[in-house]
Amino acid sequence: MSPPAHTNDADTLAGVCAIDFGTSNSAVALPLRAGGVALVPLEAGQPTMPTAVFYLADGPAHAAEPDRLYGRAAIAAYVDGLDGRLMRSMKSLLGSALLDQRTDVGAGRAVRYGDVITGYLRQLRRLGEAAAGQLLPRVVLGRPVFFVDDDPARDRAAATALAQAARDVGFAEVQFQYEPIAAAFAHEAAATAEHLVLVADIGGGTSDFSLVRVGPARRARLDRQDDILANHGVHVAGTDFDRRVELAAILPLMGHGGHGPARPGQPPREIPVGLYHDLATWHLINTVYAPARVAEWKAMRGWFADVRQHTRLMTVLQERLGHALAAAAEQAKIDVALHGAATIALDAVEPGLGTTLDAPTAARVLQADQARIVDAAQETLRQAGVAATAVQAVFFTGGSTGLASLVDGIAAVFPAATPVRGDRFASVATGLGLHARRVFSGGASPAS
Template sequence: MSANLPSPRASATAPDARFCAIDFGTSNSAIALPAAPGQVRLVNVEAGQPTMPTAVFYTMEGQPAHGEPRRLYGRAALSAYVEGVEGRLMRSMKSVLGSSLVEQATDVGGGSSVKFLDIIAGYLRHLKGLAEAEAGGPIHRAVLGRPVFFVDDDPERDAAAQAALAAAARQVGFDEIAFQFEPIAAALDYEATTTHEQLVLVADIGGGTSDFSVVRVGPGRGERLDRSQDLLASHGVHVAGTDFDRHIELAAVLPLAGFKARGPKPGEREVPSKVYFDLATWHLINTVYTPQRVMELRSMKKFYADERLHTRLMTLIDDRLGHAMMAEAEAAKITVAGGQAAHIDLYALERGLSAELSEPHAMAALENDLERIVQAGVETVRMAGVLPDAIEAVYLTGGSTGLAPLAQRIAAPFSRARTVRGDRLASVAQGLGLHAQRVFR
């Protein structure tokens, strides 16, 4: 499988040599600009950092009546939300690519609604502006990263997802666009450190997808634009960090608001669960707050044997705490990934309420996802037509490789390979930048 890379051509609107590479991630994003030949530099996108959360916050505060909502990005967006600024937080926008949601509009406050695709375009416009400020002029050419599969087992929707991302990039002024698979970009970043030819299994475990590639790398191959002969196989699953957050929330937080609760009569079935799955999915949380849905959920009180659980659910909804609860789940996941049990403060739901999350509890909640990811890596090597012993290195990148048990399980089937950790948040951007140099050189 190879990325759809349009041939570079001279552009009337881009007479100079400026170009950039953008890693538009589910959880974090980064931008690379060319430096010396064979080298790139990352743009300091926010507070001196080379990466920023893929987050947009729409706020009416400080805006004239009936005006367009003001947008904050990255850490500023998350801070505004945490500080209780009135508005709408958008995260995991990449997850809607390939779905029917991409052309749908969502309420962002102040009587305004915005298409999801326009939200993505707005975020890309912000990244483009940061790149241009660093480069000292307009940029009209870009390489964009993409997962191996935006959508599992559906080539038509997968192609539609890439087309939608390309449309958003054109909307903000990129005239020449090329795509490269994110794990291939990571392989290019790893290749810069190699001293001999070898086979590497790249594991890019991000926020929305887990992607693997078996790539032949070596110091003599770096200047080749066409690396199709070196890409032995690519494979991936649409399971990653945001799925982990969802399962952690469903396992540790939402049961205290009624998930899997039962009715008042002996042997009665569980209460309807759709609201809990929606509350645990970033881009669906706001659908729970519509007046019709709130009325429906309020009428469900009689379904709960313990009415306190329904009361907490309604507090969560009435106070619009969905994103805050998911942030608590994400923070708990990060704490457990660091080897400690997590204490989850749920005071916002009820005074004195809290939950505990141990590593065994977390791993049990994530087991099915972890196994799917591990098997995707094994399958990638099988697809490459090589034995596990032929893999000399397992190169780990992507934010979710910080979960130590996952990293260990990915590497375990390849006992002769050394495990190499790249920059979890920036390796892909750096590799995309190297690829951009070769595409637009």
């Protein structure tokens, strides 16, 4: 596959793109005339962009639409405390009654939730067309096996809403492909015989598993729904890991898990934990900066046996360092995955302050979450009525598959399977691009 690069209309298949509209991150792929696909550099040269929109409250009141930022810029605006409204995980709105409702975005403005999705898709199309050097009226969109579990009517409504949003931003031809099938395409390209592959897609918010039938005889079929034997997932993934790491390795330096001074005849009083859990939960961090909450904790100095911990906590609250701590926890998780240990510098809280995280500690604090994810993989097979020994490959994709302990734990359940690592961030987009070539170039056979 081609790396992210600027292409032009001489390189790409005329008027065709593929979009992985993800819950946490999104990507755009362009099928190339010479074969393969190019991933569009969406932001800062990266082939993925957070699925996030920030509506700026500032701006002319008479403007038809409020100004907005996308992706990393949207998140940065929120972290920096700009006045406005951050919208994330818009994909989860599909199939819900909220889609046609309006939400306040600041300065007396309101937008339809559905228009939030449309605006983000429009930005993806613009970036794709800029990279391709041509209009892109034809698209393959990824879709989950189920937008909405156990509700076929809402699931159909979700797919219809996403297709309409794509048409509203200018796509004249819209096709879908299942995300686990797309992720499996790279593996299937080298398959010499039909077999079962478990696609493990473990991202920031969810861990999803799909048992998929692949093989050379199935490679060219457009309709692959009957090749998905089962699909299951849990809402446990990378952001949960970051939260566990922060609570275990960073926030104890600010008093989490600590106690107050000893008092005659009384056991030491435990420091309340609610604020710390909010500090470690990304979308709740800004709530800890409310003046009343800061004043409450400023008055709680006597609750801390170690007053240095209280001083550090107040620095975090008053200097609004919560997102910096969350980023430090995420980086520590990555460093442990890559190097087996992490050094966490916290000089912004206190000069010279720091701590470490080693692999055994990370494995201990993540054990419960990882066990739930492994059980979800096993449940996928139980739903399909297939023995673990029948799975011949496990295909790993998603940002959180960088954790060796998690990957090893899943692989251990399938002793006969070959672990296969796809592109952690762009396997789905790449597979969708390959499918777009088949759909729009006439090179695929009809579904059997």
